[in-house]
Amino acid sequence: MFYAKSETKETIREHTDRLLDNWRLLKDSYGDRLIRVNERMWELLRLAIEYHDIGKANTVFQNKIRRAIQEELLETDCDANVPHNYLSVGLVPFEQLNLTKEEIRLLTHAIGYHHERDKRPDKEAIRDILENDLQKQREAIAHHMQLPLAEKLSFRFVDRLLKRYTIHDGKQFWDYVLLKGLLQRIDHAASAHLPVESDVHQDVGVYVRRYMENKSFHLNDLQRFTESHTHKNVIVIAQTGMGKTESALLWIDRDKAFFTLPLRVSINAIYERIRYQMGYEAAGLLHSTSAFYLAEREEENWEAIKQQSQQLSMKLLFTTVDQILKFPFYYRGFEKELASMANAKVVIDEIQAYDPKIAAMLIKSLEMIKKVGGRFMIMTATLPTLYLDELKRRSIIDEEDTVFGEFIDSQNHRHRIQLHDQEITEGIEDFVRMARSSQVLIIVNTVRRAMELYERLSEMASDVPVHLLHSQFTQEDRQWLERQIKEFNEAKTNGVWITTQLVEASIDIDFDYLFTEMSPLDSLFQRLGRCYRRRVIQGEQCNIHIFTQNVSGVPSVYDEHLVRESICLLKDYEGKILDERAKIELVAKLYERERLKGTSFLQEFEDALSMFDHLDPYEMSKKEAQRKLRDIQTVPVIPRRIYDGIADAIDEYRRCRDGGERLRFRMEIEKKTISVHRFLAEKCVSERLPKPFDHIYIADVEYDFDREMGKGTGIRFDTSLSVFY
Template sequence: MVYAKSEPVETIREHTEQLLTEYKRLRKAYGDRLAVLSERDWELLEMIVRYHDVGKADGVFQNRIRQQRGEEKLFVAHDRTIPHNYLSVGLVPFHRYDLTENEKRLFIHAVGYHHERKQEPVKAFIQEALETDLLPKREAITRHMELPVTERLSVEFVDYLQKRYTPSDPEFFRYIMLKGLLHRLDHAASAHVPVEAGVDEPVGIYTDRFMDGRGFQKNELQRFAEANRDRNVIAIAQTGMGKTEAALLWAGEDKTFFTLPLRVSINAIYSRITEDEGMAYSAAGLLHSTAQDYLDENGGEHWEKLYDQSRQLSNKLLLTTIDQILKFPFYYRGFEKELATMAGAKVIIDEIQVYDPDIAAMLVKSLEMIRRVGGRFMVMTATMPTLYLEELRALDGIDMDRVAQGEFVDPDLTRHRIQLRESVVEDHLDEVAERGRDKQVLIIVNTVRRAVQLYERLHEIAGDEVYLLHSQFTREDRQLLEGEIRHFNEQEKHPGVWITTQLVEASIDIDFDELHTELSVLDSFFQRLGRCYRKRKLDHQQPNVFVYTDLNRISGIGRNNVYDRSLVEKGLALLDEYDGAILDEPSKVELVRKLYHPDYLSGTDFLEQFEEAMDFFDSLDPFKMTEKEAQQKLRKIQNITVIPGNLFDEWTDEVEVYRTAPRSEKRAFRKAIQRQTISLPQSMFYGKDAAGEPLQKRLLRRVVDNPRDPLSDVWVLDAHYEFNPETCQGKGISFQLEKQDLFT
């Protein structure tokens, strides 16, 4: 046998046939929608598929699999480990095919780099393997593959490989399509999932059916989205306008990627779309950093197949985060798969204003690249920074005159009367406690540290009707708290106070009677307003939102902190005229438009950061970084997963058993212990605690030493954890920092 894979066992021919099956599936499903590919390109792709793995016939590769299977090794005249993708190119009989010079280069690069290796192609080594091992076996390879193999020894293709494509190359996007689709076919075949799933399940029809079944009439936003299915769309719409349904109506019959900034929001929409009491749509996938666990618990008996399909971008509709599918502007090695998948597809970006300026720059760049491969986009947001619109207008690939733009806000819906207070929440705790005796009161502050301090003080004043929610509870307890705040909020007559961070801005559907909030940047602040009188009109003349504006005392303001001070100050200047007045929906949109106008932003760190990021992406050389490095740059703040010491003490014996347990028994334990973990910014451990000791010392040890074990990334943290799941009260992690605040 001439092996391609050891588990499950597959020959090169069998694996290639699977790719060809997926090639036919892809072409049948979306071939007529990929206008960027010509008939000749499809022919080239089929040839590339047939030859992409023939280099695996190399004796060194075969012996590696034979050793894994306990079989006798073959004699091999050389002993070098050479990536099979380079050797595959050396076996292609280019003289047999009528290829242009451009087509030959495309072929060589698509096959030669269908695996991105650290090991560069070396002519002498490749020549040795071809001359001593592969070409002497050419007849056997030809019989096995039913494919002609070159009779001529030539390594001139290495010269082609050493000059990689760049964005200025006229054939750059043609190359992206050929190599990217080869990646998709190869990965789908290896995972044994269809390259495209649910092709005949248009989500637009399911959305129509769902709305009709509940007697919902399409509003102006939804009709606008449906009418502009063939165009790019920018829609500004206030909370409660049915933006999810509008986006799905715009998706119509096309393959669609729906991105949201927060995993909890994605999970909620995924459930609403897929569950029987919702849209009962079965062709949706879910992809984010913890999607595997969510699907394991909520995805039914075939969740593993669904997860594999999601990872391979196979689903008709994929609910996901931007770091999973839109990081291709980094041009990392292997980015072609993501970008090629956008061809003929639609991408929805929800709430673009919540992203940091450098991430927003990446999104603006990604929209340009999506258009270049024939995809379409919808930006759906409550507020749209003018800066981003101006940058889109300046891009070559996007004609803004052909982008459908709509603004959907109700000037008659008055939900918020604000009062600005040049003080901090701590100065008004007696008042807050009094209001919490007959109202549902929400406090939002900018850092975890401030939230915990307020919880301790207010608990002394108001007793048990005070609750705390932030990101530094364990995954299990945070999920419980998020459910509890919804349940609490649904009880109309149940008063009390919840103290939270910006965690609740866009992830939790709640509607409190009164909001007390530290000032943040305007777009974040307006998101906070959506947690108060979310679903009702203000029916009295008193303020229902109290904004604390002492920038020297509120938390999270300043360089290298949560919010840039200059941006907050500029926003405060715009808010000043609304002190004591109604802040209606059109005003919110207009204030963000003013704040984020390039002229108004002049001199701010925000504008400098955005412009530097745009310059970075414009000048980036392709193929210089790995996907992991791109992911880290995109996430910006790298997180560390920890389990507090007092919680880990309860698991010590089980961990010892886990270390030696069979692989099949480990997953359940990993899930159980991961529910007790917390994700913390790595940067916080650069600081010191209240005693002046480096916080890095608090990371005591890894739960598991084996670097291949998923739990090896979990650290035991020297810190106390406090939470009572019966009362849903407690502070979470308890340890004091000297200078640095903890975020959200």
């Protein structure tokens, strides 16, 4: 008996049979969708499955498992620890399988690298194990596996393994990506005792149509458009309130899909809506805090949802781009994520909301998805011309495979704008006056400016409720504030909320007046969507007030050139209605390549694309790719005072052995964190939390918030650092 797993005492043959079950499931469920996988490729995949773990029969590996399950150890003269995936290749009877030279290479690399190791193949160590251990057990292994094995050992396969595939191998590279990626998907699912694809017959299109019928909703032009182009790539520009989510789901229809959004709070909201309002239980959730969210929601089978989401087996997965679309980094093991796209559709919502580096990654990921046969949909309120031109230049979109649609309501107008050649702090008296009889929303570009306005308004307007929301509150306080702003808005209570760009796309609110600092047009127009979101403007009064002088966050948050050009483009609309078509046209003008020349925005975009185009596969690990992706992102910190209050919970977590209790403690600790810019963290942190929370830092800063009063400014840094937040 040869073991493959210690936890389940599963034999190599039993584990292999699990993979074959998943091979059949994948082929039967999505064989027609995997357009680049022909019958010969399916057979190569079957062979890769049969032989992928046969190297585990080596005595050193078997003794590791026997030690773990407390069985008697086997005698051996070999003590070299050679990765089993390299050994497996040496036992494949290539001469009996009637393979072409290229098929031999494909099979060699798929098996040899189905686990990525830091340790490169060592020919002498491999020779030692194969000759002095595995060859002696050849008959027993062949009997256990019910497979023919190589009769004569050859070690040329090691030289083949050392020469890895590159993108210069053309079609063969993409064949290898699919073969290896599908093998990894099937293997990982089988190891977790999960189906590689779940709920394959649960078509989301059926649920959407039923939901709309029950609500007496009729398909609009946008929804009919996407429903009629389910076999095409789709690019849709549509304003807020057009039912873009339903449109995307109708396009997905009966296919497997990955639905990406920029913000976790938006993802959670859509997931809830699809799963609970529409009753679609084949939906999964995958982002950095999805397990906490599911557990906190008291989702009955949250662990199963979490596992199947992580294995990418859910029929419809709501996720962030950093979880599934970072394969342009070609990190070791990228093939699994990319191969998952080959039988699926991918939705990218609001591509303009990403910074230029991430947008470059998304464009490169769409190029790679097209190579493996997947389909995509980009749906957005505004689409920068720069991105559209790049999609065309790379032939990612073309007339044959892609349809393009614009869906704008030209009849109903929501916004009349007024530009103020002033700093936003000069409008305080107007904010107070209007807040006595209306709901006023103020959006600024930095946390520091938001705090400043909050403190000044709180001092001078004792009769007006003043509230503050930004990113520098703890996770639990921020979530509480996000609920409060929605409840405030729904209750039609008069007062002021001061916020940052945090509310641009993530929170569904509809205020009477918006006062905002200038920002690039795509960001600005997202802000406008928080005012008169569901209403038509009447009369001549302006409901949008934009302050253009001494705006905060330039150039640390926004490119100065983009802000300046945005002001110029808006001049013609002073005191006038700014309709939805004008917004789309203005963003298109702002992001023309010619207008962007010399900007840091264009430089970052082009540098990122160039990097992705010239990366050598397998140079970095998945963790390194994640770090590179988040290089401009934030790090989690806990203010010292809050940490002192939860130190006991960390000790309890480390002592606890119950999985549910451990998760509860972990959630309590994570809730106390604040994501801050890496620069700020370096200036104020003193130490890390103990393991396993050593990704969180303790910050020696003040933290000001009173939940009962709903008052406070959140984390407070040294004012000399204010330019960064």
